[in-house]
Amino acid sequence: MINSFDKFLNEITKIKTTKKASFLLLQRVNTPKIQKALNFAIKAHENQKRKSGEDYVIHPILVAAITSFFNDNEDVIIAALLHDVVEDTNYTIYYIKDEFGGEVANLVEGLTKIVEIRDYSLVPSDSNEKLTKSALTFRKMLIASIEDIRVLLIKLCDRTHNMLTLASLPSHKQKRIAEETLVVYAPIAHRLGIAKLKNTLEDLSFKYLLPEEYKKIDEYIKTNQKEFQLKLNSLIQKIEKLFLSNGFLKDEFHIKSRIKHYYSIYLKMQRKGISIEEVLDLLAIRIIVKNPLQCYETLGIVHLNFRPLISRFKDYIAIPKENGYQTIHTTVYNKNAIIEVQIRTFDMDKNAEFGIAAHWKYKLNTAMPDIKWLEEMKFDENNVNDFYELAKNDLFSEDIVIFTPSFETITLPRGATALDFAYKIHSDIGNKAIEAIVNKETVSLLHQLKTGDIVKIITGKDIIPRCTWLNAIKTSKAKYEQKRLCNNKEKEINRKFAIAILSTIFDLNKIKIRALVKANALCDSISKIVDDEKFLKEVVKKINRTIKKRNILYFKNIKLKEYKFGNLKILSNKPINDIRFNYCCHPKFGDKILGLLDKKEVEIHHRFCNNAEKKLNSAVFVKWISNNQNRYFLVVSLPNKKGELAKFITYLTKMDIFIHSINAGKDSNNCKLEIEFEDKRFDTIKSKIGKEYKIIEFISIKDAYNG
Numbered sequence: 268m269i270n271s272f273d274k275f276l277n278e279i280t281k282i283k284t285t286k287k288a289s290f291l292l293l294q295r296v297n298t299p300k301i302q303k304a305l306n307f308a309i310k311a312h313e314n315q316k317r318k319s320g321e322d323y324v325i326h327p328i329l330v331a332a333i334t335s336f337f338n339d340n341e342d343v344i345i346a347a348l349l350h351d352v353v354e355d356t357n358y359t360i361y362y363i364k365d366e367f368g369g370e371v372a373n374l375v376e377g378l379t380k381i382v383e384i385r386d387y388s389l390v391p392s393d394s395n396e397k398l399t400k401s402a403l404t405f406r407k408m409l410i411a412s413i414e415d416i417r418v419l420l421i422k423l424c425d426r427t428h429n430m431l432t433l434a435s436l437p438s439h440k441q442k443r444i445a446e447e448t449l450v451v452y453a454p455i456a457h458r459l460g461i462a463k464l465k466n467t468l469e470d471l472s473f474k475y476l477l478p479e480e481y482k483k484i485d486e487y488i489k490t491n492q493k494e495f496q497l498k499l500n501s502l503i504q505k506i507e508k509l510f511l512s513n514g515f516l517k518d519e520f521h522i523k524s525r526i527k528h529y530y531s532i533y534l535k536m537q538r539k540g541i542s543i544e545e546v547l548d549l550l551a552i553r554i555i556v557k558n559p560l561q562c563y564e565t566l567g568i569v570h571l572n573f574r575p576l577i578s579r580f581k582d583y584i585a586i587p588k589e590n591g592y593q594t595i596h597t598t599v600y601n602k603n604a605i606i607e608v609q610i611r612t613f614d615m616d617k618n619a620e621f622g623i624a625a626h627w628k629y630k631l632n633t634a635m636p637d638i639k640w641l642e643e644m645k646f647d648e649n650n651v652n653d654f655y656e657l658a659k660n661d662l663f664s665e666d667i668v669i670f671t672p673s674f675e676t677i678t679l680p681r682g683a684t685a686l687d688f689a690y691k692i693h694s695d696i697g698n699k700a701i702e703a704i705v706n707k708e709t710v711s712l713l714h715q716l717k718t719g720d721i722v723k724i725i726t727g728k729d730i731i732p733r734c735t736w737l738n739a740i741k742t743s744k745a746k747y748e749q750k751r752l753c754n755n756k757e758k759e760i761n762r763k764f765a766i767a768i769l770s771t772i773f774d775l776n777k778i779k780i781r782a783l784v785k786a787n788a789l790c791d792s793i794s795k796i797v798d799d800e801k802f803l804k805e806v807v808k809k810i811n812r813t814i815k816k817r818n819i820l821y822f823k824n825i826k827l828k829e830y831k832f833g834n835l836k837i838l839s840n841k842p843i844n845d846i847r848f849n850y851c852c853h854p855k856f857g858d859k860i861l862g863l864l865d866k867k868e869v870e871i872h873h874r875f876c877n878n879a880e881k882k883l884n885s886a887v888f889v890k891w892i893s894n895n896q897n898r899y900f901l902v903v904s905l906p907n908k909k910g911e912l913a914k915f916i917t918y919l920t921k922m923d924i925f926i927h928s929i930n931a932g933k934d935s936n937n938c939k940l941e942i943e944f945e946d947k948r949f950d951t952i953k954s955k956i957g958k959e960y961k962i963i964e965f966i967s968i969k970d971a972y973n974g
Contacts, residue, residue: 272463272620275336279329280431283321285309288328295335296344304345304367311349311356319435326428327351333424337461337621338417342367346374347421353379377418378425419455423464426452430471445475460591460622469530477533484529487543495550498604499524502573503552505601509568519561521613523553547579547598551607555616559584565610566595573599581718584611586668589678592619667718679716683741686712686733689724690745697748699726713739732756734875735852753875757859760874760883761794764861767886768796771864772807772825772840773814783810796888797861800838803827803888831892833925833945835871838888842867848926852876855928855943856898862889898945902964903956905938912938915960919944922955939963 282288289305308327315323331347338344345367352358353375360379364372426448433441449472456465474481488495503522510520527535527549535546543549554565562584569575579598587593595610611619669677669688677691685705689712690697703710704723713736716722732752740746769780784793787809796803804827811825830837832846834856844867852873854860859874864885871889872879905911919926919942930941946952953965 272336272467276333276427276431276467279332279428282325282329285322285324285328288325288332292328292332292335292344292348295332296339296341298341300341300367301344301348304348307366308348308352311352311358315355317432317435319432323351323355326432330421330425330428333427334421337420337424337464340417342370343374343417343421345371346378346417347424349375350378350421350425354382374415374418374421377415378421381418381422416459419459420461423452423456423459423461423468427464427467427471430468433471433475441475445472448472449476456622458589460588460618461620462622463620466528466531470528473530473533480533481529484532484543488526488529495526496524498601498606499550499552502601502604502606505572506552506554506569509572510565513564513568515556515561519557520565521555523555525551525553527551547576547605548607550604551609553609553611553616555611555613558612562595562610562612566597569597569599569608569610573601575599576605579607583668584615586670586676586719588666588668589676591622594619667716669716670719670721672721672723674721677722680741683716684712684739684745685710685714685716685722685724686736686740687742687745688716688722690742690748692724694744694748696724696726697745698730698752699728700724701727701731732875735873756875758794760861760880761797763880763883764874764886765793765796767883768803768888769806769810771885771887772827773810773823780810783813786813798890800888800890803838827888834892836890836892837862837869839864839869841887843869843887845869846871851878856891856945860889860891862887898943899952900964900966901942901944901956901962903940903942904961904963905940907938912940915940918959922952924952 278291282291289309292305293302305328309324312322312324312327317323317326327348327350330350331344334347335344349363349367349371352363353360360372360376363375429444430448433444436444448468453465453468453472456462456468503524506522511517527546532543532546532549535541535548536543539545554569556562556565576598579596581596584593584595593611593615596607597610598605598607666678667681667683669679669683671677671692677688679687679691685703686697686700689700689703700712702725703712703714704725705714705716705720707721712733730752732755733749734753734756737746737749737753740749766777766780766784769775769784770777773780775783784790787806789806789809792802793806796806807825807827825840827838827840830839830843835846837843837846841864843864846862846869848854848871852875854871854873854876860871861874861879861883862869862871863879863882864887869887869889903915905915916926916929923946925945926942928943953962956962956965
């Protein structure tokens with residue numbers, strides 16, 4: 268089950284001399300110009316050694332050999348051979364251009380730019396800082412390479428050889444390079460559709476980042492290797508007989524087998540919370556035929572003779588992935604084994620294994636994969652963290668394929684919402700979206716999409732910040748745009764909230780407060796008072812002095828008193844007896860909040876709540892504080908009758924329970940209610956609630972905000 272690329276890489280790892288490396292390369296590609304470049308590379312890197320003590324030139328020779336597996340173009344191989352010359356020797360790009368031509372020089376220059384940018388912007392491997400700045404490197408690398416995508420191919424092959432020789436480095440550098448590979452380089456290989464490189468880079472990174480998890484999977488696979496092979500052989504033999512009896516000739520099809528690669532197994536286990544024994548697509552066979560029509564004939568033969576798991580069926584031939592991937596996936600039972608069956612043509616197989624590189628290597632007639640995603644990744648340089656999230660989340664995720672009303676296909680990560688789809692179409696559509704129509708039904712913009720959905724977005728005239736939705740939307744483009752809108756909105760709200768707080772303290776209208784703020788040169792900083800109590804007190808003193816200068820008879824009490832209710836602290840010069848949470852916006856512990864003063868009660872809202880913004884007149888300073896109370900998660904079953912929910916909430920309120928969040932759903936004929944709350948009591952509360960209501964679950968949970 269080891270494929271030819273794996274065998275080739277195994278061969279490469281055994282090579283320790285320049286002579287053997289040169290022999291391997293020239294076995295694969297040998298022209299006078301390549302021979303000349305090889306001799307030049309050996310001369311240029313003379314006396315240079317790697318950390319392992321081997322001749323440095325072995326590295327570029329083997330990078331060229333790996334590159335030849337995907338592209339045997341003479342100039343590309345030479346560029347791979349010479350990719351470190353300008354960086355590590357005294358030879359210039361002009362010398363390379365004179366000796367080997369402009370195309371080789373351009374490719375080498377693109378690769379040299381990547382190295383320079385990486386060295387400039389990437390946190391060093393011996394640093395304790397997070398690898399966030401890798402994102403900036405990644406972006407610039409893409410932008411530097413976008414004129415010739417072959418630069419990316421050579422860089423991926425370079426990184427592959429680096430990962431193969433990572434054992435000679437100290438452990439902290441191994442992990443740093445492995446993380447960068449997993450977050451930056453493997454996703455590029457995925458988007459370019461080069462499965463061979465993607466799988467190799469992922470598994471090598473996984474081995475260094477999570478060695479214990481890797482070891483467990485490795486031991487399980489090796490222990491069960493013979494059993495797996497017997498199961499695969501059994502299915503292959505049955506299918507071969509069926510094919511021959513259904514009119515297929517021996518040279519019209521080919522069947523391969525595989526075990527899912529290690530990192531993919533690990534991700535599946537983590538994502539679904541399952542053991543390795545429960546991974547359904549652990550074993551797979553691939554049936555390769557001559558044309559698309561035979562793919563569907565094959566599917567018919569497989570489904571008529573083996574029981575399929577219909578929920579596992581995917582047709583990526585009719586609906587290709589964005590990177591050009593085309594294959595039918597189905598999963599079937601064969602005796603006591605569950606095995607995934609992939610069906611594709613020979614051209615589709617080459618395209619799946621080699622991606623964009625297949626178009627150079629095999630001159631395929633299929634359309635080149637869409638690489639618009641490269642252009643979409645040009646974000647503001649000041650938002651490195653957002654770009655990092657884009658690289659980490661969007662590029663490195665399972666895909667679903669969605670249709671526009673005109674039946675164009677859009678690829679999104681699994682779990683994406685209608686709003687993510689809107690942003691994928693265009694930022695303006697996402698910013699102004701008001702609802703979605705999915706398969707002719709009107710749904711919320713937070714409706715999760717699935718492969719095959721036909722989606723239409725309805726837009727309005729206004730740009731709409733949706734600041735409480737950031738955790739619900741999936742794509743980083745949507746998150747980035749909404750964060751940008753919400754940052755602007757937050758500045759506006761904070762300013763209004765600040766003016767409302769001061770207006771309440773001084774009992775003056777907002778026009779007068781704004782004039783006093785301006786008189787004290789506080790226009791640029793006034794919004795800080797909503798989160799900084801020390802600054803609030805300073806501002807109150809300044810404004811009070813200004814008022815007294817203008818009106819010597821002004822004797823209003825402006826001393827701020829501190830009130831505590833649960834894990835909330837309020838500052839006000841007004842008497843306050845109680846607080847209440849408004850459930851129009853469900854503010855949770857840690858959310859940005861505001862307090863509206865209503866007589867002697869403070870109503871707590873999420874700071875981005877539209878209802879609160881409309882009522883932002885009399886306001887007070889409010890903030891979360893840590894306390895010694897425990898947080899609990901309660902699930903109760905209520906009769907599905909009118910008024911039961913309100914009755915239960917009133918019951919909890921009378922017990923003086925501090926409620927964080929409430930979610931209601933249906934459970935058979937009853938209402939299932941999930942509540943998070945804080946309190947110092949546990950047994951007494953559980954006992955009291957249990958006497959009146961049916962408790963499904965009642966547990967203590969660690970509050971993430973309190974560490």
